[in-house]
Amino acid sequence: MIKAIIFDFDGVIADTEELHFNCLRRILSEEGIWIDREMYNETYLALDDRSCFRKALSMAKLREIPPEKLEEFIHRKARLLQSCLTEVKLFPGIVESIKQFSSEVLLGICSGALRQEIMLVLQKHSLLEYFTAIITAEDVENSKPSPEGYLLALQQLQEKSGIPISALECIVIEDSVAGIAAAKAASMYCVAITNSYPKEKLYQADLILESITEFSLRKLQNYPK
Incomplete structure (x- = not known):
C-alpha cells in the first residue's frame, strides 16, 4: 500500500534547471571555468550548490x-x-x-535546492500546504545519489503525520539519473x-513517463515493474 509520494523539486515541480545552469555558469566563468548545458546535465544537475x-x-x-570562499560562491548563486x-x-x-495526490497520500519534497x-x-x-515534509540542501550532508535526503524525508513524514511508513510504501518522482x-x-x-x-538515460527507474499527467496511484498496479 502506498502511503507517501516524495517529489524532487527542480525538474519535476518547477522548471528551473535552465536558471540553475545559467547562474552556475556565470559564477564559474568569473573564475575561469567553462561549462555548457550538456556538461551541466551530465555532471551537476542533481547536485546541491556546494557539491556543484x-x-x-x-x-x-x-x-x-x-570554506569562506565556497560559501561566497553559494550565496552569489542564490x-x-x-x-x-x-x-x-x-x-x-x-x-x-499535487492536489489530487494529497487527497490520497502524504506528500514530501526532497531536493538539492535551497529552502528559501x-x-x-x-x-x-x-x-x-500540500506538503508534510520538505528536505533541502541545508538538511543533509550528502547530496544525491546518496539516499540521505530521501530517508530523512521519510523520517519527517512519519514524525509529522504520526503514521508508520516504510520505504517500500513510498513513491519517489524524479527527473535525474542521480536522483533515481x-x-x-x-x-x-x-x-x-x-x-x-531522455528515457534511455532513466532506465534504472521502476517506471518512466513523459509527463506527471500520465501517472495515477489507482493505476500503479497495472504498470510494468
Missing part, C-alpha cells in the same frame, strides 16, 4: 578553496537565482497532480519523468 562548486573546481584541477524565481514556471499538470528557493516557488503557486539512484538506494519505488533526460 566543489566538483567544478576539482575538475578544473584548482586547489581546495577556503542571489542570482532568487532574482529570477518569481518568473519561474511549473511543469504542465503538476499543480493538479523552494518555499518562494511553493508559496507563489499556493502549494506549500538515490531513491533506489533508499529502497523506494521510483517514477522518472523525462523533463531533463
Whole structure:
C-alpha cells in the first residue's frame, strides 16, 4: 500500500534547471571555468550548490578553496537565482497532480535546492500546504545519489503525520539519473519523468513517463515493474 509520494523539486515541480545552469555558469566563468548545458546535465544537475562548486573546481584541477570562499560562491548563486524565481514556471499538470495526490497520500519534497528557493516557488503557486515534509540542501550532508535526503524525508513524514511508513510504501518522482539512484538506494519505488533526460538515460527507474499527467496511484498496479 502506498502511503507517501516524495517529489524532487527542480525538474519535476518547477522548471528551473535552465536558471540553475545559467547562474552556475556565470559564477564559474568569473573564475575561469567553462561549462555548457550538456556538461551541466551530465555532471551537476542533481547536485546541491556546494557539491556543484566543489566538483567544478576539482575538475578544473584548482586547489581546495577556503570554506569562506565556497560559501561566497553559494550565496552569489542564490542571489542570482532568487532574482529570477518569481518568473519561474511549473511543469504542465503538476499543480493538479499535487492536489489530487494529497487527497490520497502524504506528500514530501526532497531536493538539492535551497529552502528559501523552494518555499518562494511553493508559496507563489499556493502549494506549500500540500506538503508534510520538505528536505533541502541545508538538511543533509550528502547530496544525491546518496539516499540521505530521501530517508530523512521519510523520517519527517512519519514524525509529522504520526503514521508508520516504510520505504517500500513510498513513491519517489524524479527527473535525474542521480536522483533515481538515490531513491533506489533508499529502497523506494521510483517514477522518472523525462523533463531533463531522455528515457534511455532513466532506465534504472521502476517506471518512466513523459509527463506527471500520465501517472495515477489507482493505476500503479497495472504498470510494468
